[in-house]
Amino acid sequence: MTHWWRHAAIYQIYVRSFADGNGDGTGDLAGVRSRLPYLRELGVDALWFNPWYTSPMADGGYDVADYRDIDPLFGSLAEAEQLITEAHGHGLRVLVDLVPNHCSDQHAWFRAALAAGPGAPERERFWFVPGRGGSGELPPNDWVSYFGGSAWTRVTEADGSAGPWYLHMFAPEQPDLNWEHPEVRAEFEDILRFWLDRGVDGFRIDVAHGLAKKPGLPDVGPDPDVTDLPYQDCDEVHDIYRSWRKILDSYDGDRTFVGEVWLPAAEQTARYLRPDELHSAFNFDFLCCPWDAAALRGVVDSTFAGHAPVGAPPTWVLSNHDTIRHVTRYGREDTSFDMGDKRLLDPSDPVLGRRRARAAALLTLSLPGGVYVYQGDELGLPEVQDLPDALIQDPTFERSGGVDRGRDGCRIPLPWQSGGPSLGFSPPGAKAPWLPQPADWAELSASAQEADPDSFLTLYRAALALRRERLTSLGETLTWVDAGRDTVCFDRGDAFRCLVNLGDPVALPPDARVLMASAELDEPGVLPRDTAVWLER
Ligand code: NOJ
Numbered sequence: 229m230t231h232w233w234r235h236a237a238i239y240q241i242y243v244r245s246f247a248d249g250n251g252d253g254t255g256d257l258a259g260v261r262s263r264l265p266y267l268r269e270l271g272v273d274a275l276w277f278n279p280w281y282t283s284p285m286a287d288g289g290y291d292v293a294d295y296r297d298i299d300p301l302f303g304s305l306a307e308a309e310q311l312i313t314e315a316h317g318h319g320l321r322v323l324v325d326l327v328p329n330h331c332s333d334q335h336a337w338f339r340a341a342l343a344a345g346p347g348a349p350e351r352e353r354f355w356f357v358p359g360r361g362g363s364g365e366l367p368p369n370d371w372v373s374y375f376g377g378s379a380w381t382r383v384t385e386a387d388g389s390a391g392p393w394y395l396h397m398f399a400p401e402q403p404d405l406n407w408e409h410p411e412v413r414a415e416f417e418d419i420l421r422f423w424l425d426r427g428v429d430g431f432r433i434d435v436a437h438g439l440a441k442k443p444g445l446p447d448v449g450p451d452p453d454v455t456d457l458p459y460q461d462c463d464e465v466h467d468i469y470r471s472w473r474k475i476l477d478s479y480d481g482d483r484t485f486v487g488e489v490w491l492p493a494a495e496q497t498a499r500y501l502r503p504d505e506l507h508s509a510f511n512f513d514f515l516c517c518p519w520d521a522a523a524l525r526g527v528v529d530s531t532f533a534g535h536a537p538v539g540a541p542p543t544w545v546l547s548n549h550d551t552i553r554h555v556t557r558y559g560r561e562d563t564s565f566d567m568g569d570k571r572l573l574d575p576s577d578p579v580l581g582r583r584r585a586r587a588a589a590l591l592t593l594s595l596p597g598g599v600y601v602y603q604g605d606e607l608g609l610p611e612v613q614d615l616p617d618a619l620i621q622d623p624t625f626e627r628s629g630g631v632d633r634g635r636d637g638c639r640i641p642l643p644w645q646s647g648g649p650s651l652g653f654s655p656p657g658a659k660a661p662w663l664p665q666p667a668d669w670a671e672l673s674a675s676a677q678e679a680d681p682d683s684f685l686t687l688y689r690a691a692l693a694l695r696r697e698r699l700t701s702l703g704e705t706l707t708w709v710d711a712g713r714d715t716v717c718f719d720r721g722d723a724f725r726c727l728v729n730l731g732d733p734v735a736l737p738p739d740a741r742v743l744m745a746s747a748e749l750d751e752p753g754v755l756p757r758d759t760a761v762w763l764e765r
Contacts, residue, residue, distance in 0.1 A: 232273060233430070233484040233507055233598060234541040235700040237692055238323065239272040240602045242549045243280050243302055244288065244662060245641045248650070251658030255641065257303035257311050263644075264318050266674065270606060270685075271692030274321035276432050276486075278549060280308065281327075284334050286401035287623055288549075288639070290434060291332035295419045312427045321429035323486065328416050328468075329435040330402040338403050342383065346391055353409050355395035356383070357445065367393055370447045371459055375399055376627040379459075395445075397438060397459060399623045407439045407468060417475055424479050436487035436500060436509070440464035454492050461496050469505040486510065486543070486598075490567065494534030501540035508598055511543045515551060518564040519584050521714045521730045528595065528706075528716070541704065542597035546588055547605055553638045556611035558584035571633045573613050582608055583758045586687055586746035587728050590760035591716060593691045594726040596704045601688070604642055607672050608684035611637040612663075619663060640665055643673035682748075690744060694762065699724065719765070728760040740765050 241260060249258025257280070267275065279289035282297045289299065298308050315322050331338060337353050344350040357368040359382065367380035374397055381400040383391035395404045405412050420431070442458035455461075469485070476483050489500045489509040500506050517527045531542045546554040551565055559581025560574050585608060592599050615636055617625075622634030641661040645652030650661045651673050670676065677683035702721040711717035714731025725740065733754045736742070740763040742749070747759045755761060 230700075231482055231484070231507075232321065233482070233486075234704065235596070235598060236273040236321070237271070237593070237599050237601060237695065238274045238276050238486075239267060239270065240276045240278070240548060240600055242278045242288075242603055242639055245639050246603055247642065247644065248654035248658060248661070251655050252301070253650075253654060253659035254301050254662050255653070256301065257298065257307045261307075261311050261314055264314055264320070267320060268318040269689065270601075271689055271696060272320065272601060273696075274323060274429065275315060276323040276600070277325060279325045279327055279434075284332055284401065286332065287399050288621075290327055291330070291334075291399070291402045292327050293332040293334040294336075295327075295331075296422050309426055316427065322427070323430045323432050323484070324423055324428050325434060326416075326419070326423075326431040327434040328405065328407075329438045330396065330398060330404045333401045333403055343386070345385060353406055353412055354403050355406055355441070355445070356392045357395070358392045364390065364392070368395075369445050370449070371395070371397070371445075372448075373397055373399070373627070375624045376629075376632070395441075397435075399627070401623075404441075405439075407441075407464070413468070413471070417471065420472060420475050424476070424483065428483070429481065430476075430484035430486065430507075433485060433487045433506065436469075436489045436506065437461045437465065437491050437496075439468055455496060461491055466499065466502075466505060469500065473504050473506075484508070494530055498534050498538050498540070501535065501538045503539060508541055508543050510545055510548075510600070512545075512567075514592075515545050515547070516565045516567075518562070519558050519588070519730065520563070521716050521728075524591070524716050524728075524730075525708070528718075532705075542595070543600060544592040544595050544597060545600040545602075546585070546592055547602045547638065548600070549602065549639055550635055551638065553602075553604070553609060553611040554588060555581045555585045555608055556613070557581070558588065559610075571635070571637070573633065576610070576613075578610060580758070581610065582684075583747060586684065587730075587758055587760035589684075589687060590691060590744065590746050590762060591726065591728050593688075593695050594699060594720070594724075594762060595718075596702070596706055596720065602638075604640075606685055606688035607643070607674060607677060609640070609642075609669070609672060612640045612666055613637055615663065621663070636663055639663065640669075643669040644675060646670040646673045646676045687744075687746065691762075694743060723765050725763040725765055726760065727755060727763060729755045729757060731757060733757065736761065737763065737765070 244255045246255040247259030247263050249256050280302050281292045282294035282299045283289045312322050341350040360366040367378050371379040373379040380393040382393045385391040396402050437460045440462035485506040487506040487509040489497045490512050513527050556576045559576035622636045624632050625634035641653040643651035677685035706718040709717040712734050716728040719725050743762040745761045
């Protein structure tokens, strides 16, 4: 039997922007439940939910205050249980997001740590460290938060005195947990069981490379080796996943872990995918790759080479809730992405971006391995680049002094219908959506695209159906075909070929039948630029 997660199409749901059931302008579990038939018809195999737990939403739910409950904005625990059951009833598996590197500053543990005062054992579950300088006025080391600024915030004690500093690799509202503490380990093992007992099919692990820190928390220094940073990919992290894997494997039902492992070297990532650790990881090298044939072929090759030694399946992903939507990226002069880059208002050609995004869809959906579809990819949604400053909620905007526009532009509430104040995101009479939708998204709505044979939605539905019917049984390898310098072309099995052309028009093989094309083939037998076809040979 092949494990489902080796070739699954997994749809990512950013709950607060997917569908609003109760009319408060924020997406919720009721909204998701009402759209389960849409997801089944789309043809995906599983759903990954971004964090839905109790949270003050300082970082869109990645600041968890209670890992065993649902935020009231989204619904209740009973409703999550119902949703899991209903999703299963539609043949959809469910992955939930586990956030183990940090919790919210409103989590009971952190509140207790602050309240307990200097030197208290409650503080040992976090990283409370005295500052440097004559009176501890300088942070304990030079680490910089992924969101900008120092990774340390100084505590003001109950009596008003300045205390030690605590570590937060993200926002100050997200204190890092100390994974050397046995209670932290025990707590997360229990949280895993809590959700496994409720029937989830697996977990997406947030910042999977970050949990362990180098002993002594040494400075990074001025010219660090990026493959050897003291706050990521420390060896001890692997013990955590080995113990989690034992727990997961003790449950029935072929459950899975996917890691957000974002590291510079493929060998580093592969270590997380050893047979007794995680099952798969997001392929950020592929996501970041520019729209360039040689670069794409290279990243596909390096992905297979990196995964082969550990026997893990590759995954393919074009966009997620942290990155610039690829419709917009691919329409820019620089089509690459780098998480470290600031999100700026770079111009993008929408026609070009859409054309390439359609071709990229056929590429990712036909490569062997797992594939992720971020909500709205199937509608061809672009990044919203012109949100007014006053509406931006992503903490990266403020922490970068407004230089980085942040990630809200890829988190705009989905358009479901062509009319109405929220394009069907909320029920009639609801509050305005938590982020405004551009007026021209009416034509991108799911209902507008449903009956249009040339729409993105139609393309995704047809491709996902064909993938399920014919491709997943074709094994886990591909054979490269040389179809020209500017092409990405490969065979799977004896009868299937994917050909993507990024350059001047190329001839199609004369004996091949076109199963699907990402754009019209104006001249018979010729594949235009920025177009992909699936062929039966
Ligand atoms: C990665 C998540 O995808 C991102 O949205 C979040 O801000 C950080 N981890 C911190 O949890």
